Amino acid sequence: MQPVATTFFFYLLAGLAVLGGVLVITRRNAVHSALALILTLLSLAGLYLMLYAPFVAGVQIILYAGGIMVLFLFVIMLVSIEKSQKEEQFNKLWLVGLLAAIALGGLFIGVYVKGKALFPEAKVVLEEGNNTQGIADYLYGHYLFTFEIASLLLLVAIIGAVVMAKKRI
Amino acid sequence: MPDFLTAYLQSNVTPGEAGSAFWALIYVLIVFAGISVAVMAMNWLERKALAHFQIRLGPMRVGPHGLLQPIADAIKLLTKEDIVPSAADKFVFWLAPLIILCASFTTYIVVPFGRAHAITDLNIGILFMLGVSSLSVLGVVMAGWASNSHYPLLGALRSSAQMVSYEIAMGLAVVSAVLMTSLNPSGTGTLSMIGIVQAQEAQQTWFVFKFFPLGFIALGVFAIAMVAETNRAPFDLPEAESELTAGFHTEYSGLRWSLFMLGEYAAMIAVSSIAVTLWLGGWLRPFPHWLAGQSWDLVFSLFPGLLFLGLAAIAFVGVGRMPKHPYFKIQTAGLAGFGAVLGLIGVVLFIPPVRDRVQDIFWFIAKVAVFMYLYIWYRATFPRYRFDQLMKVGWKVLLPVALGVLLLTAVAGILF
Amino acid sequence: MEALGQISTLHYLVLAAALFVLGVIGVLTRRNVVIILMSIELILNAVNLNLLAFSRLYGLHGQVFSIFVITDAAAEAAVGLGIIIAFFRNKETVNVDEVDLMKW
Numbered sequence: 001m002q003p004v005a006t007t008f009f010f011y012l013l014a015g016l017a018v019l020g021g022v023l024v025i026t027r028r029n030a031v032h033s034a035l036a037l038i039l040t041l042l043s044l045a046g047l048y049l050m051l052y053a054p055f056v057a058g059v060q061i062i063l064y065a066g067g068i069m070v071l072f073l074f075v076i077m078l079v080s081i082e083k084s085q086k087e088e089q090f091n092k093l094w095l096v097g098l099l100a101a102i103a104l105g106g107l108f109i110g111v112y113v114k115g116k117a118l119f120p121e122a123k124v125v126l127e128e129g130n131n132t133q134g135i136a137d138y139l140y141g142h143y144l145f146t147f148e149i150a151s152l153l154l155l156v157a158i159i160g161a162v163v164m165a166k167k168r169i
Numbered sequence: 170m171p172d173f174l175t176a177y178l179q180s181n182v183t184p185g186e187a188g189s190a191f192w193a194l195i196y197v198l199i200v201f202a203g204i205s206v207a208v209m210a211m212n213w214l215e216r217k218a219l220a221h222f223q224i225r226l227g228p229m230r231v232g233p234h235g236l237l238q239p240i241a242d243a244i245k246l247l248t249k250e251d252i253v254p255s256a257a258d259k260f261v262f263w264l265a266p267l268i269i270l271c272a273s274f275t276t277y278i279v280v281p282f283g284r285a286h287a288i289t290d291l292n293i294g295i296l297f298m299l300g301v302s303s304l305s306v307l308g309v310v311m312a313g314w315a316s317n318s319h320y321p322l323l324g325a326l327r328s329s330a331q332m333v334s335y336e337i338a339m340g341l342a343v344v345s346a347v348l349m350t351s352l353n354p355s356g357t358g359t360l361s362m363i364g365i366v367q368a369q370e371a372q373q374t375w376f377v378f379k380f381f382p383l384g385f386i387a388l389g390v391f392a393i394a395m396v397a398e399t400n401r402a403p404f405d406l407p408e409a410e411s412e413l414t415a416g417f418h419t420e421y422s423g424l425r426w427s428l429f430m431l432g433e434y435a436a437m438i439a440v441s442s443i444a445v446t447l448w449l450g451g452w453l454r455p456f457p458h459w460l461a462g463q464s465w466d467l468v469f470s471l472f473p474g475l476l477f478l479g480l481a482a483i484a485f486v487g488v489g490r491m492p493k494h495p496y497f498k499i500q501t502a503g504l505a506g507f508g509a510v511l512g513l514i515g516v517v518l519f520i521p522p523v524r525d526r527v528q529d530i531f532w533f534i535a536k537v538a539v540f541m542y543l544y545i546w547y548r549a550t551f552p553r554y555r556f557d558q559l560m561k562v563g564w565k566v567l568l569p570v571a572l573g574v575l576l577l578t579a580v581a582g583i584l585f
Numbered sequence: 586m587e588a589l590g591q592i593s594t595l596h597y598l599v600l601a602a603a604l605f606v607l608g609v610i611g612v613l614t615r616r617n618v619v620i621i622l623m624s625i626e627l628i629l630n631a632v633n634l635n636l637l638a639f640s641r642l643y644g645l646h647g648q649v650f651s652i653f654v655i656t657d658a659a660a661e662a663a664v665g666l667g668i669i670i671a672f673f674r675n676k677e678t679v680n681v682d683e684v685d686l687m688k689w
Contacts (some may be wrong), residue, residue: 056292059300061304130357
C-alpha cells in the first residue's frame with residue numbers, strides 16, 4: 001500500500017521529533033526529558049513506516065520505547081532527582097556546545113545541499129509486503145557473523161550491567 | 170441496496186487491504202464500541218462469577234440479577250470528584266491514563282476477528298501488537314511517579330520490573346509459534362496475524378497441537394506470562410491491596426481511575442486474542458478438516474444463533490423464578506425484555522447472509538471468552554505471589570522453558 | 586510515485602542532522618549523566634534515520650544495519666545505567682562534573 005498524505009505526516013512527525021529533541025536537552029526534570037525522548041522515538045517510528053521499513057519501526061517501538069526507555073525511567077526513579085533538580089543544569093561548556101552545533105549543522109546542511117545530485121529521487125527499490133522476510137534473509141545470511149558478534153555484545157552487556165549494578169557479587 | 174454495501178458484502182479482504190478508508194473507519198468505531206461494551210460486560214461477569222465462587226450472590230439490586238450494575242458504576246465514576254494531589258506532576262498525572270488507554274486500544278487495529286473482519290492486516294502484525302501493548306508499562310510508571318506518593322511509586326517500580334521481565338518469556342513463546350508458520354513448502358513464515366491463522370488452516374492443525382507437546386508448552390508459557398503482563402491475580406503485586414493500598418493508581422479517582430480500569434480490561438482482551446490467534450486457530454471453527462463438508466459447515470454455522478437462543482432461554486427461566494411480589498414487577502419485565510432481545514438476536518443470526526458473515530467472529534470471540542473466564546478463575550483460586558518468587562518464576566522457569574521450546578520447535582521443524 | 590517526489594531523501598537527512606546536532610548539544614552541555622545518555626540515544630536515532638532514508642534508495646542493507654544500531658543502543662543503555670547506579674551509590678550524585686577523582 002502506498003503511504004497517503006506523505007507531506008502532511010512528514011512535517012507533523014518531523015516537528016514532533018524535533019520538539020521532543022529540544023525538550024530532552026532543556027528540561028530540568030529528568031523524567032520529563034525521558035518522556036520527551038519517548039515522543040521523539042515514537043514519531044521516528046512513524047517516519048520509519050513512511051520509509052518502507054515496518055519491521056524496523058516495530059523493533060523501534062518494542063525495544064526503544066517499551067524496553068530501553070522503561071529502563072531509563074526505572075533508573076531515574078532509583079537515583080533521587082530532587083537534589084539534582086535544584087542544581088545548575090548546564091556546565092560551562094555551553095559556548096563550545098553552541099559552536100560545535102553550528103559547525104556540525106552547517107557542515108551537514110552544506111554537504112546535503114551541495115551533494116543533492118548524489119541522491120537520486122523516487123527510486124524506490126523496496127517492497128513493503130515482504131520486508132520482514134528480506135531483512136531475515138540478510139540477517140541470517142549475509143550478515144550472520146555480525147549477528148553473532150551482536151549476540152556476544154549483548155551477553156557482555158548483561159554481565160557488565162549485573163557486575164556494575166550489584167552491591168556485592 | 171447501495172453499491173458500497175454490496176461491495177462490502179462481496180469483499181473478502183480487510184478494509185485496510187482493500188484501501189477503503191470509509192469501511193476502516195466504521196470498523197474502528199465498531200471495534201472500539203464493542204470493546205467498551207465487552208469491558209462493561211466483563212465487569213459484571215467478574216463480580217458475579219467471583220461471588221458465586223465464594224458462595225455469595227454478588228450484585229443483585231440494580232436491575233434483574235444486577236445486570237445494570239456496570240451502568241450504575243459508570244455513572245458513579247463519571248460524576249465523582251476528580252482529585253489531583255497538590256504535589257503531583259500535573260501534566261504527567263493527566264497523561265498517564267491516556268497512554269495506557271491508547272496503548273491497549275491501538276492493538277486492536279490488527280486483531281483478526283475473521284478473514285475479512287480486521288481493521289487492517291500489517292506485515293508486522295504480531296510484532297506491532299507486542300510492541301504497542303508493551304507501551305502500557307510507560308503509563309504505569311508515569312502514573313506511579315507523577316502521584317508523588319510512596320505507594321504508587323513502589324507499585325510502579327514493581328510493575329515495570331515485572332512487565333519488562335515477563336515480556337521476554339512472552340516474546341520467546343510467540344517466536345516459537347511464528348516459527349511454526351514457516352513449515353510450508355516455500356519455507357517462509359509470516360508475522361501477519363491473518364497470515365498466522367491461514368498457516369494453521371493450511372497445515373490443518375491448531376498450533377497448540379503442533380509437535381505435541383511443544384505447542385502446548387509454548388501456549389502455557391504465554392498464558393502465564395500474559396497474566397503477569399496485565400497485572401492480574403495471582404501476579405497483581407503492583408496493586409496488592411494488602412501491601413500497597415492500590416498500587417500505581419492509589420491517587421487516582423473518578424474518570425481517570427475508570428480509564429485505568431478500561432485500559433486494563435482492554436489489554437486483557439488484547440493478549441487473550443493474541444493467544445487465540447497464535448495457538449487456537451483464530452477465527453477457524455473447531456475441526457475444519459475432520460468434520461469437513463457442506464452439512465458440517467451448516468451445523469457449525471448454527472452455533473451462534475443457538476447460543477443466543479440458549480441465553481434467552483436462561484433469561485426466561487430467570488423470569489419464572491423472580492419473586493412474585495409487585496415490588497419486582499419492573500425488574501421482571503426488564504429481564505423478560507432482555508431475554509426477548511437476546512432471542513431476537515439469535516433469530517437474526519440464523520438468516521443465511523448474516524450467518525455466513527458472522528460465524529468466524531463468533532468462534533474468535535468464543536475462544537477469547539474462554540481466556541477471560543480463566544482470568545476470573547485464577548483470581549478466585551490462586552493466592553498472590555511474593556515479589557522474589559515472581560521474579561524467580563519469570564527468569565528461572567519461564568524463560569528457560571520458552572527458550573527450550575523454541576530450540577526444540579526448530580529441531581522438530583527440520584526433522585519432520 | 587509523485588507523492589514521494591515532494592518529500593525527498595534530503596528532507597529526511599536534514600531532520601536527521603537536526604536531531605544529531607541536538608544530541609551533540611545535550612552531550613556537551615548537560616551535567617546530569619542520565620540526560621547525557623538520553624542525548625546519546627538521540628544521536629543514535631539520527632543515525633538510524635539516515636540509514637533508513639538511504640535504504641529506501643539502495644536496498645535493505647541499511648535496515649539491517651539500523652537493527653544492529655538498535656541492539657548496540659540496548660547494550661549501551663544497560664551498561665551505562667549500571668554505571669550510573671554504581672556511581673550514585675558511591676557519590677550520591679548524578680553530575681558528571683563531580684567525577685574528577687581517579688581513586689580515593
